[in-house]
Amino acid sequence: MKPTRVRRQLATGIALGSALCSAMALAAPQEQALQMHSRLTGIKPTETVLLDMARDIGDGNPEAAAYTAMENNAFYNITLKNIATPWTNRDRDVFAPLNDYTATVIGIVRDDLDFRQVLSGNIIYTGDSGLGLPGYSNSNNNHYEALESGGYSLRDSLVQRSQSSVTGLPAAATAGVMTTRAGAKAFFYAGTNRAMFRYTLLNHLCRDLEQVQDTTRPPDRIRQDVSRSPGGDSRVFQNNCVGCHSGMDPMAQAFAYYDYAYDPDSDPTGENGRLDYNVAGETDPATGSRVKAKNQINSANFPHGFIVPDDRWDNYWRQGPNQHLGWDAALPGGGNGAKSLGEELASSDAFARCQVTKVFRQVCLRAPEDSSDRAAVDTITESFVGGGYRLKQVYADSAIYCAGE
Structure with missing residues (x-):
């Protein structure tokens, strides 16, 4: 029962005890929903979103609640950008500018693609051409820095394209983020x-x-x-x-x-x-x-x-x-x-478990630390592999586990 309905019942003289029981029934799901949204996005939900998520949790469908939270722009602009950005540079700097490596990771997660493509796919994500951004360039990062500085929603503005059509690299030579410009700049530089x-x-x-x-x-x-x-x-x-x-x-x-x-x-x-x-x-x-x-x-x-x-x-x-x-x-x-x-x-098994461990650490704000955590990582990893390597599912499963603590 929603709080507005509780207030309406009190106002019309419905028994106080009945109203309190209804409110108490919602307290735990709302608390879990609030924590889940905060862990997945870094921000608080609106009242409408909170109640929708709490209702799903109360109905025994916490996965739907997690996916509702991941509709928020902050999941893409903050959560996914923060986890992927350190992968793009040798200093592992989380504050490095948005680039084609980071954008491609975010796009693959957004579109629920097989995350293994991150190391092999002929795939890249750029900003929508209708945004008036500088065009993608093989020789600078202006396109992505303009996308970031413009405050655009990465959920809505990224477009999937073939890497070969954007960069001119032969399709057989594309390898996901390893052959993006940012990847090359960081790891093919000199040496x-x-x-x-x-x-x-x-x-x-x-x-x-x-x-x-x-x-x-x-x-x-x-x-x-x-x-x-x-x-x-x-x-x-x-x-x-x-x-x-x-x-x-x-x-x-x-x-x-x-x-x-x-x-x-x-x-x-x-x-x-x-x-x-x-x-x-x-x-x-x-x-x-x-x-x-x-x-x-x-x-x-x-x-x-x-x-x-x-x-x-x-x-x-x-x-x-x-x-x-x-x-x-x-x-x-x-x-x-x-x-x-x-x-x-x-x-490899190590790849799958690595993605789950990183997401678990980000969402739960700690590394897996005891037998319960390790068992959860095992279960989430099995789901990740069996479900087609969709990283969004890993975020949902990790949030459900941690929000229930």
């Missing part, structure tokens, strides 16, 4: 492209390299730039370096044709740089093949090391202790290019 692998592992499988070290894997794909005797001591390589590089280098080879092109003299931080990809038939003058020169730098460190010939990758972690990451037996465990590597990573 050897290993950063893209490391931060993808960190952001989407919740593992940093130290957590997946395995010195039992063969070192045959470790590149020339890795010294086999750091500081003159080969034991450092055998007991430390090989643990990361033996698994990382064979998989990071998927990025052999990618680079982030910018002018280091006039634009040292690459603000106006762009993703650069060698299509079939293009040759890098330094390597004589499609492989970008950055993959063969510092070759004198160990001349007998592996020389990257192409973008063939293999997952050595399907054997050994990192089998526990839960690789999909239906996939071959190897392939060419970033797209198939993204499918490999996103089809």
Whole structure:
């Protein structure tokens, strides 16, 4: 019963005891609705929304209440932006400007798409062309910064498009957020492209390299730039370096044709740089093949090391202790290019559990800390995988669990 109806009953002389009983019956659902809305959006609901959510909770349908809360713009402009933005930069800065990486994560969640596309899809989200924004550019972030500074609702203003049609990247070379401009700027910038692998592992499988070290894997794909005797001591390589590089280098080879092109003299931080990809038939003058020169730098460190010939990758972690990451037996465990590597990573058990754990932490304001929390994460992860990897469902399930505390 709604509070307005309670007041009307009191005014017309209906028994006070009956009215209080009705109000008490609503107290718990309203409290849960208020907490659920706050956790999902960061703001309080309107009275109408609160009563609608409380009614659904009272009727035994808390999922409907959670989805009502997620209709609020703040869920997209605040909650989803805050969780995704740190994934887009090496400093893990939550205050970084909106960009194509963040917008694509938000759009995939909004449209209830299979979240695994975040690492493999030919997909990108841009602002609606009717908003009068600067057009998408491969060389700057003006489009998204204008979208954010204009205060537009990301729920209503984002449009799904194919990445290849927007950026010109061949469809087979697209790999979700890994091949967005923001992803390239952060993780293909300078270096050897290993950063893209490391931060993808960190952001989407919740593992940093130290957590997946395995010195039992063969070192045959470790590149020339890795010294086999750091500081003159080969034991450092055998007991430390090989643990990361033996698994990382064979998989990071998927990025052999990618680079982030910018002018280091006039634009040292690459603000106006762009993703650069060698299509079939293009040759890098330094390597004589499609492989970008950055993959063969510092070759004198160990001349007998592996020389990257192409973008063939293999997952050595399907054997050994990192089998526990839960690789999909239906996939071959190897392939060419970033797209198939993204499918490999996103089809792992670790990927699914990572998304659930991050959402749980954001919504419940704590990491899973006891057996009840861990059991809830297990259940929500099973629902996430079985329900088609829809992250909005994870938000709903996490909010229901935490609002009931």
